[in-house]
Amino acid sequence: MDTPQPILEAQDLRKSFGTLEVLQGINFSLLPQEMVFLIGPSGSGKSTLLRCFNRLEEPTGGKIIFDGVDLMSPDVNINTMRQQIGMVFQQFNLYPHLSVTKNITLALRKVSKKDSSEADEIAREMLKRVGLEEKANAHPDELSGGQQQRVAIARAMALEPKVMLFDEPTSALDPELVGSVLQVMQKLRDSGMTMVVVSHEMRFARDAADRVAFMSEGQIVEEGEPGAIFENPQQKRTQDFVSEISR
Amino acid sequence: MNTSETFSRWDLFTETFFNQRLIDEYSGAIAKGILITCEIAVLVVFTGIALGLLLAMLRSYRFLPINVFISCFVDILRSLPPLVLILLAYFGLPSIGFSMSGFLVLWLVLSLILAAFAEEIFWAGILSIRRGQWEAARSTGLGHTQTIVYVIIPQAIRMTVAPLTNRTIAITKNTALGTVIGVGEILNQASTAQSFSGNATPLMMGAIAYIVLFIPVVAIGRWIETRFAWRRI
Ligand SMILES: Nc1ncnc2c1ncn2[C@@H]1O[C@H](COP(=O)(O)OP(=O)(O)O)[C@@H](O)[C@H]1O
Ligand SMILES: [Mg+2]
Numbered sequence: 001m002d003t004p005q006p007i008l009e010a011q012d013l014r015k016s017f018g019t020l021e022v023l024q025g026i027n028f029s030l031l032p033q034e035m036v037f038l039i040g041p042s043g044s045g046k047s048t049l050l051r052c053f054n055r056l057e058e059p060t061g062g063k064i065i066f067d068g069v070d071l072m073s074p075d076v077n078i079n080t081m082r083q084q085i086g087m088v089f090q091q092f093n094l095y096p097h098l099s100v101t102k103n104i105t106l107a108l109r110k111v112s113k114k115d116s117s118e119a120d121e122i123a124r125e126m127l128k129r130v131g132l133e134e135k136a137n138a139h140p141d142e143l144s145g146g147q148q149q150r151v152a153i154a155r156a157m158a159l160e161p162k163v164m165l166f167d168e169p170t171s172a173l174d175p176e177l178v179g180s181v182l183q184v185m186q187k188l189r190d191s192g193m194t195m196v197v198v199s200h201e202m203r204f205a206r207d208a209a210d211r212v213a214f215m216s217e218g219q220i221v222e223e224g225e226p227g228a229i230f231e232n233p234q235q236k237r238t239q240d241f242v243s244e245i246s247r
Numbered sequence: 248m249n250t251s252e253t254f255s256r257w258d259l260f261t262e263t264f265f266n267q268r269l270i271d272e273y274s275g276a277i278a279k280g281i282l283i284t285c286e287i288a289v290l291v292v293f294t295g296i297a298l299g300l301l302l303a304m305l306r307s308y309r310f311l312p313i314n315v316f317i318s319c320f321v322d323i324l325r326s327l328p329p330l331v332l333i334l335l336a337y338f339g340l341p342s343i344g345f346s347m348s349g350f351l352v353l354w355l356v357l358s359l360i361l362a363a364f365a366e367e368i369f370w371a372g373i374l375s376i377r378r379g380q381w382e383a384a385r386s387t388g389l390g391h392t393q394t395i396v397y398v399i400i401p402q403a404i405r406m407t408v409a410p411l412t413n414r415t416i417a418i419t420k421n422t423a424l425g426t427v428i429g430v431g432e433i434l435n436q437a438s439t440a441q442s443f444s445g446n447a448t449p450l451m452m453g454a455i456a457y458i459v460l461f462i463p464v465v466a467i468g469r470w471i472e473t474r475f476a477w478r479r480i
Contacts, residue, residue: 079389106387110393110397
């Protein structure tokens with residue numbers, strides 16, 4: 001039987017800011033339909049790694065292979081590739097001057113070149129999936145943080161990406177709003193979406209993730225099934241971190 | 248105080264500034280001046296602001312040679328008194344084969360000056376937009392130009408409206424400088440009439456024309472300011 005091809009792969013990925021090497025040779029691979037959690041102390045390079053995956057951050061070394069394409073190759077159209085890699089941010093980053101629907105349809109109209117009615121139809125469908133149909137004409141500042149983040153997820157989903165990257169999607173939320181966002185992510189997961197999630201929602205990771213990777217100081221120190229990482233970490237740094245966050 | 252003396256002073260005052268005969272005689276000329284001032288002002292506002300916006304957008308590509316050029320252009324135009332540039336362009340350029348009418352020189356120079364200020368204002372607005380807005384847009388596949396046009400500028404405009412309105416009013420008032428290069432705008436008409444008649448009434452008519460013209464502009468500016476400030480981010 002064939003082993004499945006990874007959809008996203010980092011090979012000896014490096015990133016420096018000046019003299020600070022934030023990613024020190026990351027090797028990582030993600031299979032289709034996999035959900036991987038990325039955990040680790042603040043400043044360990046999780047966001048930078050995620051942002052290298054769609055080249056919001058330019059790596060200073062190594063390779064990123066997405067769907068068989070070398071993203072660093074000069075003849076890659078990064079804008080087309082980025083449409084296939086959805087990204088969700090800690091601060092939601094909705095466009096404050098646009099309605100919820102327009103937030104979702106902007107890239108559909110301007111990059112995918114869909115006409116307005118088709119784009120609006122897709123937006124309606126996506127809003128239904130995140131449970132916010134009635135907010136189609138609202139502006140972001142009329143929504144709670146949890147609702148804004150669900151719109152941001154809908155915006156990324158609308159482009160039908162092959163992979164979705166989440167950078168601490170619930171860290172900026174009031175505790176009572178976290179659940180609604182996790183629920184949407186769980187639904188996405190159930191629909192077979194491939195996801196990389198930076199998050200310290202341990203319970204969610206344990207329930208939903210296929211794999212957890214622990215990062216420290218620019219390296220992936222240890223990875224494995226959630227049970228193995230959380231209950232039986234092998235590395236000292238992982239043990240310290242896990243006991244820190246489970247307190 | 249003697250009543251008749253006060254009375255004659257009042258007569259002298261109205262005679263000097265509000266001479267009815269001269270008002271009748273020169274109102275046509277002043278009206279023509281108003282028309283020309285309006286023409287130049289509208290042209291300057293459109294070209295100046297459009298060029299300023301274009302330069303600020305170009306600057307966002309952070310391409311070094313272009314940015315050096317823009318910085319030099321902006322600093323030079325902001326430091327030179329407008330009159331110096333107007334005289335230089337009107338009397339200097341013909342010697343190297345560029346002969347332009349006073350109207351054209353006034354339009355061009357004031358547009359460039361407004362563009363320089365507008366560029367700085369728009370650039371500050373662009374810089375004030377959080378990085379996350381760029382990242383969200385770029386992550387959905389929008390290119391740099393699309394991001395700046397659809398995401399960044401519409402938000403940046405909000406913070407530029409107030410300074411831009413003030414600057415625009417200040418620079419359109421400089422249309423009066425056209426008088427030194429023979430552009431028949433309000434001040435030119437008024438001072439010509441003043442020297443013919445030896446009376447200040449035409450100048451007073453000119454001043455009133457400026458007030459009538461610019462008070463609505465100031466009022467519209469204030470209205471735009473409040474309209475754009477309504478929704479906080
Ligand atoms: N644009 C940048 N310029 C300079 N240093 C940066 C930049 N972005 C991140 N860093 C540094 O890189 C390191 C890793 O950051 P980050 O990837 O955000 O970590 P994490 O998401 O794990 O908290 C930190 O030391 C941070 O200060
Ligand atoms: Mg981070």
